[in-house]
Amino acid sequence: SPWVSLAYLVAGVFFILALRGLSSPETSRDGNRFGMIGMGIAVITTLITHDIANIVEIIAAIAIGGVAGFVIARKIKMTDMPQLVAAFHSLVGLAAVLVALAAWLNPEAFGILDATGQILAVSRVEMGLGVAIGAITFSGSVIAFLKLNGNMSGSPIMLPGRHVINLGVLAAILGMIAVYTVSPEGGPGEGWLFLAITVLAFIIGFLLIIPIGGADMPVVVSMLNSYSGWAAAAMGFTLSNTAMIITGALVGSSGAILSYIMCKAMNRSFISVIAGGFGAESGGG
Amino acid sequence: MDFISILSIFVMACFVGYYVVWSVTPALHTPLMAVTNAISSVIIVGALIASAEAGSAIAKYLGLLAVVFASVNIFGGFAVTERMLAMYKKKERK
Secondary structure, eight states: OHHHHHHHHHHHHHHHHHHHHTTSGGGHHHHHHHHHHHHHHHHHHHHHHSOOSOHHHHHHHHHHHHHHHHHHHHHSOGGGHHHHHHHHHHHHHHHHHHHHHHHHHOGGGGTOBOTTSOBOHHHHHHHHHHHHHHHHHHHHHHHHHHHHTTSSOSSOOOOTTHHHHHHHHHHHHHHHHHHHHHSOTTSTTHHHHHHHHHHHHHHHHHHHHTTSOGGGHHHHHHHHHHHHHHHHHHHHHHHTOHHHHHHHHHHHHHHHHHHHHHHHHTTOOHHHHHHTOOSTTOOOO | OOHHHHHHHHHHHHHHHHHHTTTOOGGGHHHHHHHHHHHGGGGHHHHHHHHHOOSOHHHHHHHHHHHHHHHHHHHHHHHHHHHHHHHHHHHHHO
């Protein structure tokens, strides 16, 4: 129904207002409220427009997560804020992975089957990208959290030949998504491919962040933020859900720009921070 | 909706995201990051759709777990942003 798309569009507009509001001190608190309203609209629209098998379970899940998140946010020391944001981030990545796995296990529910009962090729690309980006966001954010929280040394860990390894793993992930896209359902390795993509993506997220020094972590957290947006957008394509696409794209591009702006403010090269320790004094920590 | 319409929405939203944060003041970098983090939990929409279905029990529980994680992020993310902004406001008044 057009009303559903319209409601999601309104949610998207509220998110745009939220980001705009946070760009200037006078409007920042209104911006945060707009964000809450947008999220409320997105959640309620989804709940009232789907046939829900068991509403109690869903309300309980929201309540458990919501209370935990709220209490943690209230109790944490102000100085621990950066690592808290990194920790919250890992949860978004993990949620994206879980949604992609759920779509893969129950494609019928997501309306992504073709006439012969196979998952559509375009949906396979989107799910592959969604699960990969989500997994990178998760493991990358865990490393960022450990470095910021002091559980792991803030100094960069430089593996020999890391650029070759990273490019190799990224190429392997993209190659496997391509093979998964053309594999017939239930064909050789079809199921394992999707899981292997997930595992490799967890590994690359870890590899990408360990060479980055503690001082550059805020930039990395913003970049991971951007990744989580792209993951949400990819799953939005799978679900043809405009709220997820608009918001994912918004978070994806604004997160990338914000990390670029932060690099410039610190007089750091954006490429060397993201690629992890190009050049001798990179990282600092 | 056909793929091209969806793609158009996606590309336009990318441009909006690109332009909307360029003028942010440095003091607001961290709160902006925190609110962007909260907003990225829009993945909860996908999680709710997954957990609404009775078709596959495993898929449903994966979806419910995703709802829990996303909810931590929604409530925690907006609350943290609120705290950061409250601190910012105090500093301004001094």
